[in-house]
Amino acid sequence: MYATLDDFQQRLKDHYQQIYSDDDGVVDESLMTDDLTTAYGTVNAFIAARYQTPVTATDALPMLRACHLALASELAWMRTDSDELPEKIKDAAKNARGQLKDISKGEITLPAAPAESTSGAGGAVIVSGETPVFGRSKMGGF
Numbered sequence: 001m002y003a004t005l006d007d008f009q010q011r012l013k014d015h016y017q018q019i020y021s022d023d024d025g026v027v028d029e030s031l032m033t034d035d036l037t038t039a040y041g042t043v044n045a046f047i048a049a050r051y052q053t054p055v056t057a058t059d060a061l062p063m064l065r066a067c068h069l070a071l072a073s074e075l076a077w078m079r080t081d082s083d084e085l086p087e088k089i090k091d092a093a094k095n096a097r098g099q100l101k102d103i104s105k106g107e108i109t110l111p112a113a114p115a116e117s118t119s120g121a122g123g124a125v126i127v128s129g130e131t132p133v134f135g136r137s138k139m140g141g142f
Contacts, residue, residue, distance in 0.1 A: 039072035046100035057112040070096035
């Protein structure tokens with residue numbers, strides 16, 4: 001993972017207690033781990049188009065950690081009883097998705113190992129076969 005439980009608790013500050021506590025006030029760390037794991041999967045889903053995941057390059061980790069925490073924070077706030085997601089959380093998650101999308105399209109380059117598969121953009125396929133029986137000229141009037 002790009003962020004730890006401690007990173008996540010620091011990001012949520014005092015809110016993690018209210019978000020993840022049960023009726024007895026005991027924090028359920030498994031729920032925190034679920035949100036972190038889901039956000040981690042989302043980050044990797046975006047960047048796997050260009051890079052081997054998980055990315056381990058030290059220079060790439062701060063950006064990925066920030067995206068990871070922004071998406072996990074959004075998931076955390078969705079657990080609350082409030083119908084409103086704080087603008088700060090909403091904006092951070094939107095920015096993280098934008099950055100991840102730009103990474104997946106190659107508009108932002110990470111200092112990381114490229115993906116092993118190059119079957120995405122720029123690939124070519126050559127297909128050969130029999131001459132087509134039905135074409136535009138033969139199908140006129142139908």
